Amino acid sequence: MLGLIRKAFKYPCSETIKLLYCSMVRPHLEYAVSAWCPYTEKDINELERVQRRATKLIPEIRNLDYQERLLRLDLTNLRTRRLRGNLIQMYKLVNNYEQIKFNKGINYSLNTKPGSRRYELRRNSY
Numbered sequence: 001m002l003g004l005i006r007k008a009f010k011y012p013c014s015e016t017i018k019l020l021y022c023s024m025v026r027p028h029l030e031y032a033v034s035a036w037c038p039y040t041e042k043d044i045n046e047l048e049r050v051q052r053r054a055t056k057l058i059p060e061i062r063n064l065d066y067q068e069r070l071l072r073l074d075l076t077n078l079r080t081r082r083l084r085g086n087l088i089q090m091y092k093l094v095n096n097y098e099q100i101k102f103n104k105g106i107n108y109s110l111n112t113k114p115g116s117r118r119y120e121l122r123r124n125s126y
Helices: 002-008 014-030 041-055 066-073 078-094
Strands: 106-110 119-123
Touching (some): 014 078
16 A cells, blocks of 8 residues: 555655555554554564555655654554553443443453552453
8 A cells, every 4th residue: 555655646745645644554554453452573563664664755754763753744653552542442341331242251350459450351250
């Protein structure tokens, strides 16, 4: 998809590239990410590489650092977007804004031990 965008514009402007990336490329990278969230560094870097290439399509900021390019385009990295999406999904589940029916159920237990995660999710617990 990035190749098509690159070939379609001889003189790309930042607004056009950002709009095309956000509407045509990023949804493919984020599709069902709460279900298959990448956890290995290799997979995470592979996804971030696509966004790095997309930000390099803009000639004015091509030579800047990746984080600086994201700041100039007012974008966040994909890892932060996945974390935000996971937090929103967990909030919806905990506060019953979204109903999910599992075969064996899901158990939320509030873990108050220091240094541990706040919610401990257990699948197939009785």
